[in-house]
Amino acid sequence: MMLIRDHKNFMLGLVMAISFGCVFAGMFMPWFGNGRSAFQASDDLFNSISKGSTHYIGFLRENNQAVEHTAVAVSLQFSSQEVAQQAALLLENTGNVVMKDETSLEFSGTLGSMLSSAITDSDTAFYNDEATLMKRYGMLPKVVMYRWWQTLKETEKALKRQKMFPEAVVVNAVILKGVEVGYNYFGIEPKRASNSYGILSFALIFYVIYTLWWGYALYHLCEGVGLAMKGGSKKEV
Structure with missing residues (x-):
């Protein structure tokens, strides 16, 4: 049975992991225009920009x-x-x-x-x-x-x-x-990156934050169950 050594860190990690999963699941839903998921919408955006x-x-x-x-x-x-x-x-x-x-x-x-x-x-x-x-x-x-x-x-x-x-x-x-x-590129509307800097900036910032979000969720969960990385001590001969 897993023992929780640090309840505060564990709960924080658990909340972050669950919220991460909820957002991730939401990205698969057809809520991003024309029945597309977030991944389909982002593919269409980057394809349009690359076509341009x-x-x-x-x-x-x-x-x-x-x-x-x-x-x-x-x-x-x-x-x-x-x-x-x-x-x-x-x-x-x-x-x-x-x-x-x-x-x-x-x-x-x-x-x-x-x-x-x-x-x-x-x-x-x-x-x-x-x-x-x-x-x-x-x-x-x-x-x-x-x-x-x-x-x-x-x-x-x-x-x-x-x-x-x-x-x-x-x-x-x-x-x-x-x-x-x-x-x-047939069927894709060309766009210039300069005309889409707002959504591109948001996508980049969201990607960085979302990656860190999952990383910190794992970090706090590990801290909560007593798994921590520590530097090894050097022994002098």
Whole structure:
């Protein structure tokens, strides 16, 4: 049976632990707007802020000028007939597209034209403009972005096989800073950290206080049952 050696410290620790648990449980409740828990609301906030600093479209358009008139002819292989047909739909206005068989196609044209279309669609997805992409391709924005990812990955591989390494680097930049950003952040409203400093400051201060709260609860509980850390004494030989 646990013996309480310091009733005052033990009760203080117990009250702190219980109140900590109540607040923690409350953070799981849908009380933080639109049926969200505190954790979901904070995730949405930080995702919005991180999105606000990931708009690289201007850089990509400038970078694309290096391959604006670079002629390419690449064979692209896909996992299914449906994916190949959707990839062909993305590319049909950027160059000459010929279906080789059910799951592969040949693209010939300028690399700049292909990448410009991918950049434009990435920018459209970044700003959550579902209607434009649906009208353009008849596909949901995340499907469009995923098909661009597959298409450009295949293009990058084909260019490397042709020893066109600088061009492959430009393609990779569009994948990482355009297509993946458009896919990952679709549906999230971008915000600037400077416009949310109040809630960010509160979140940081709350995190520090809440962490200390639990630490002191454990400290007082341990003190209450006689568990205390003491420095060891050094014995002289």
